[in-house]
Amino acid sequence: MPTPSRVLHRYALPMLAVMAIAGCGGDDDDDVPATGAVATAAQACAALSGKTLAGATVSAAATVAASGAAPSYCKVNATIAPQLNLEMRLPEQWNGKLYYGGGGGYNGAIPGLSGGNLTALQQGYATVNSDSGHAGSGLSAAFALNDTYAANLFGSLSVPTVTSSAKEMLQTAYGKAPDKSYFEGCSNGGREALMAAERDPNLFDGIIARAPAYNWVGFMGQFNRTAKALAAPGGQFSAAKLALLAKSVRDACDSLDGIVDGVVSNPQACTFNPTALRCAGGVDTGDTCLSDAQLAVVSSWTAPASWAGGAYTNAGWALSGNEDDPGAWPVWVTGNGNVLTALQFLFQDTTVKNYLARDPAQDSLVYTWDSNLNAIYGLAALNDATNTDLRPFKNSNAKLILWHGGNDSALSYKATTAFYQGVTTSVGGQAAADEFVRYYIAPGVDHCAGGPGADQTDLLAALDAWVINGTAPGTLTTAKVSNGATQFSRPLCPYPQYPRYTGPANDAAAAALASNYACTSP
Ligand SMILES: [Ca+2]
Numbered sequence: 001m002p003t004p005s006r007v008l009h010r011y012a013l014p015m016l017a018v019m020a021i022a023g024c025g026g027d028d029d030d031d032v033p034a035t036g037a038v039a040t041a042a043q044a045c046a047a048l049s050g051k052t053l054a055g056a057t058v059s060a061a062a063t064v065a066a067s068g069a070a071p072s073y074c075k076v077n078a079t080i081a082p083q084l085n086l087e088m089r090l091p092e093q094w095n096g097k098l099y100y101g102g103g104g105g106y107n108g109a110i111p112g113l114s115g116g117n118l119t120a121l122q123q124g125y126a127t128v129n130s131d132s133g134h135a136g137s138g139l140s141a142a143f144a145l146n147d148t149y150a151a152n153l154f155g156s157l158s159v160p161t162v163t164s165s166a167k168e169m170l171q172t173a174y175g176k177a178p179d180k181s182y183f184e185g186c187s188n189g190g191r192e193a194l195m196a197a198e199r200d201p202n203l204f205d206g207i208i209a210r211a212p213a214y215n216w217v218g219f220m221g222q223f224n225r226t227a228k229a230l231a232a233p234g235g236q237f238s239a240a241k242l243a244l245l246a247k248s249v250r251d252a253c254d255s256l257d258g259i260v261d262g263v264v265s266n267p268q269a270c271t272f273n274p275t276a277l278r279c280a281g282g283v284d285t286g287d288t289c290l291s292d293a294q295l296a297v298v299s300s301w302t303a304p305a306s307w308a309g310g311a312y313t314n315a316g317w318a319l320s321g322n323e324d325d326p327g328a329w330p331v332w333v334t335g336n337g338n339v340l341t342a343l344q345f346l347f348q349d350t351t352v353k354n355y356l357a358r359d360p361a362q363d364s365l366v367y368t369w370d371s372n373l374n375a376i377y378g379l380a381a382l383n384d385a386t387n388t389d390l391r392p393f394k395n396s397n398a399k400l401i402l403w404h405g406g407n408d409s410a411l412s413y414k415a416t417t418a419f420y421q422g423v424t425t426s427v428g429g430q431a432a433a434d435e436f437v438r439y440y441i442a443p444g445v446d447h448c449a450g451g452p453g454a455d456q457t458d459l460l461a462a463l464d465a466w467v468i469n470g471t472a473p474g475t476l477t478t479a480k481v482s483n484g485a486t487q488f489s490r491p492l493c494p495y496p497q498y499p500r501y502t503g504p505a506n507d508a509a510a511a512a513l514a515s516n517y518a519c520t521s522p
Contacts, residue, residue, distance in 0.1 A: 056165035095124030102185020105138030218314035234293035258501035263444035315414035388422030405445030
């Protein structure tokens with residue numbers, strides 16, 4: 001659940017397939033009506049200017065010059081009355097497909113041209129994004145307090161509504177509806193992705209759900225529980241204590257994947273017990289041990305959460321050995337020493353104030369998460385995308401890729417594992433699941449991107465090949481990229497496999513290559 005500006009936009013895929021647009025589309029005569037899929041960006045803009053299509057009134061349509069990695073395109077802004085704002089980006093040479101990029105956190109702004117949106121535009125997709133029906137900070141649920149329509153738009157209605165308008169706009173701009181339509185999102189965008197798969201199974205031909213925030217009641221409740229543990233007397237973690245915890249996990253488990261590379265890629269084999277770090281008598285005696293109050297934080301982290309008599313759950317987190325990464329516990333859990341600034345605290349706090357207690361003055365740290373069952377049921381009805389029976393989606397011949405970072409300190413990959421296992425059961429077993437869903441865990445990767453692991457994979461190309469050619473994705477390749485250069489690569493293994501090092505010992509060059517790892521069952 002990153003806010004759009006803080007985390008989601010860090011996800012920038014390498015430019016793998018830049019469309020050869022130079023030398024084509026030179027006819028930017030705006031007077032030529034777009035009669036087919038060969039319209040330039042300028043012609044597409046001209047065709048849409050001033051139109052109202054499927055309820056969306058175009059407020060602006062203008063070409064944007066190429067800049068940096070972004071090609072030139074037609075930017076279309078439109079509003080679906082009264083409050084749902086969307087933006088489409090139409091390339092110079094449309095590939096005939098629609099890419100819908102999801103939001104982040106509590107949304108409230110139109111995601112920018114970066115990350116998956118940029119990759120898709122570079123590959124010739126027409127892209128669409130929305131603010132999901134309200135303006136505000138991605139950290140604030142204030143929109144939901146007194147605006148039921150805004151709450152419904154955020155929860156589930158904005159995606160199908162915007163998709164209808166986007167398809168209609170493409171029909172008008174190019175004279176044809178999209179051949180294929182895909183949705184990709186991370187965090188809350190991943191929740192939007194699964195919501196679409198569950199409630200609107202015919203809307204998209206393919207969906208990528210990354211780090212999906214699908215069990216809103218369950219994980220927000222665990223945010224509340226862990227924030228209370230951190231705020232309890234003696235519960236706060238210093239940087240040194242956090243480093244102690246992470247290093248202890250690495251010391252015990254880093255090598256279990258065949259290589260000491262700072263990443264625990266085989267967490268299922270890791271049996272490290274944090275009580276080994278307990279201070280004598282459970283009282284804080286310094287940075288070389290954890291007090292009972294601090295161990296209670298770790299317990300809140302790793303133990304599953306259950307609310308409303310078991311109706312809503314969240315899987316606990318696995319200890320990763322990289323809890324001290326700046327994009328992990330410091331920003332999400334401990335708030336760098338002040339829990340009141342941690343993103344987990346802030347998200348549950350605004351949820352208590354605006355959905356559950358419905359009182360902006362409510363102190364979330366003294367609020368019992370499931371004390372008001374009607375409020376819990378209402379929140380779940382709006383935002384939970386926990387229905388794992390994806391048979392209608394499967395029967396529509398659509399494909400789903402699930403992805404989660406192994407060092408995600410916002411949302412637990414174990415929750416996504418539980419969703420995947422639920423889907424497998426619901427559709428009748430592994431063989432049936434394999435026909436339409438893949439699940440990948442990226443070891444050492446933070447929430448949506450970042451962290452010590454390899455975080456860059458062209459999942460959109462893998463999804464497109466599956467939808468278009470029937471080429472089901474198997475082992476993919478993922479890379480760590482810095483300033484446009486690949487630092488190292490790894491295989492991205494289909495669940496439940498993990499990448500095990502099979503290359504020569506003490507060879508840094510070999511260790512940096514995906515070809516020296518084998519996807520292995522734990
Ligand atoms: Ca390792």
